[in-house]
Structures are given as structure tokens and as C-alpha cells.
Amino acid sequence: MAAHADARHVPVLLEAVVGALRPHAGGRYVDGTLGGGGHARAILEASAPDGRLLGLDRDPAALARARERLAPFGARAVCVHASFGDLGAVADGHGFTPIDGVVLDLGFSSDQLDDPARGFSFQAAGPLDMRLDPGAPVRAADLVNDLPEDALADLLYRYGDERRSRRIARAIVASRPVETTTELAAIVARAAGGRAGRIHPATRTFQALRIAVNGELDALTDVLPQVVDRLVPGGRLAVISFHSLEDRIVKHALRDEARDCLCPPELPVCRCDHRARLRLVTRRPIEPSAAEVLANPRARSARLRVAERLAA
Numbered sequence: 001m002a003a004h005a006d007a008r009h010v011p012v013l014l015e016a017v018v019g020a021l022r023p024h025a026g027g028r029y030v031d032g033t034l035g036g037g038g039h040a041r042a043i044l045e046a047s048a049p050d051g052r053l054l055g056l057d058r059d060p061a062a063l064a065r066a067r068e069r070l071a072p073f074g075a076r077a078v079c080v081h082a083s084f085g086d087l088g089a090v091a092d093g094h095g096f097t098p099i100d101g102v103v104l105d106l107g108f109s110s111d112q113l114d115d116p117a118r119g120f121s122f123q124a125a126g127p128l129d130m131r132l133d134p135g136a137p138v139r140a141a142d143l144v145n146d147l148p149e150d151a152l153a154d155l156l157y158r159y160g161d162e163r164r165s166r167r168i169a170r171a172i173v174a175s176r177p178v179e180t181t182t183e184l185a186a187i188v189a190r191a192a193g194g195r196a197g198r199i200h201p202a203t204r205t206f207q208a209l210r211i212a213v214n215g216e217l218d219a220l221t222d223v224l225p226q227v228v229d230r231l232v233p234g235g236r237l238a239v240i241s242f243h244s245l246e247d248r249i250v251k252h253a254l255r256d257e258a259r260d261c262l263c264p265p266e267l268p269v270c271r272c273d274h275r276a277r278l279r280l281v282t283r284r285p286i287e288p289s290a291a292e293v294l295a296n297p298r299a300r301s302a303r304l305r306v307a308e309r310l311a312a
Contacts, residue, residue, distance in 0.1 A: 011038025160208030
């Protein structure tokens, strides 16, 4: 099983992440999106002999695979079933603060995407689930079949940047109940007018539903200030995003924390008393090389942003 997991799990921008975090012996690190454990293992190797890592994941199956992969590190690796949106409380509770480095890889693993039973992909028939945590209360099917048409259209537009959201929502409502991933994909394709362009017409709809089911953008917005609060001076945060909605949140949050004043420009004097807590290590995001994309096509949209905690 370990060999199988290693063969399938290809951590994105691995060298860039390790280079950005600069792991060292005795350091405390947090991987808020443990996944297959690839980034975590590299951080533990680079922080030998006594660096420690706390890994969080909402997916129990992913957590089990990561625990197996990190077992050789013994007590240096602590794996917890939790959302990265709760990173601050989990790190506090496990004695991992202050933190020397945090990585958030906001992508999905091949194990999740390629398992039809999880419902993340329209490439094979499966239930409309899309929950990272199978114990979460809301499935994609609940949104697809229960939301009013206007609310469904708004969701597709807000979380998928889907310009045809009204037309697609109307077609979905007219086809209810919708039971499977391939059924939904076919409905969206018909409503969107076929398969013109580089991506399948259902891609944005599936993205929007997945984000809504898992509260991904809310968790990302919540976690960034928690990390900044807990980083040691010189500690670093590395975030890998995969679409513009995620990257926009990260970019703006890091930029604001790197500024001394957040007042509107029309105010003659600063009234917010905000002081910069971060230094931007990457002014522009780091992208995967052509060689990495060739070896791992799912890395093609990855963008890495890195910031460093300033002294108080």
C-alpha cells in the first residue's frame, strides 16, 4: 500500500516549497493540507534529526495514507483529522506554537479525483458527493437538487466564475432529480452548448459545487490570519493555489499584512494603526516548470506564494 501511495502521490512544487520554508533541526512545522504526505515527508527529512511536523486533513482516507507514509518519522510527525480552517486551535492544542513554517497545498490528490465514489470528477459515473470529510452534512447532490434556481445560479457564478450560470441552473432544475456526476456533466454540457474551448463545459460547475460543499474559501480566509499570529519572526507561510479565487484571497491577504496602513487612500492620515507583520518573499507567484507539468499535468495551474513573518 505504501508503494502504491508513493507512486500515485506527486507533491506539487516540492523543491520550491522546501526551499521557501527553509526547514531546520528543532523547528516546528505545520502542513495544513496533509494529503498524501509528500510535502510533509520532505519537510521532516530537511529538519532532521528533531524537527517536528503537525499535519491536518479533513479526509480520513488521506489521513490514513499520510500516517502510513510518515510512520518512519515516529513521534516527529503528528497527524490530526481537522480542517485547515481550524489550524490555529489545533496547533495550540498540540504544542506546535510558535510555528517556524506552514504549507497549505489547496489542490486535490489523484486518489480523491480518480475515485468515482467520491464524486469529484465527471470523467466516470459516481454519486454527487464531493465531500472531503465524508461525515460533513451537505453533499453536492443536496445543493444540485434542493437549492432554488436563483441561489444555484449565484453559487455557480460566485465559486465557478461561470458566465452561463443562469442557463445552467435552469437546465439543472428542469432535470431534477440529478443523481450522478456524469448525468450532471451531460446536463451542463447541453446547457452550455457542447464542448467548445480547452476545458470541459462542466469544469466550472463542478469547481463551484466542490468549493461550496467544503467551505473552501471560507476556511482559506479564516486560516491566513491564524498563521500570521503564530509564526515566529522569520517563520514562513507557503500557499499553493490552483484557481483565481483562491489565489486572489491569498494575494490580497498577504499584501495587506505586508503594509503599514490599510486606510482608504482618500483619508489624509492613518486611522487604522495597522503595522506590517509580513514581508512578501514572492512578489509574483512561483509556477511549475515545463518539466514538472510534463511529469504531472495536474500541476499546470499551481501558483505558490510565500511570505515571512516580521519581528513584532
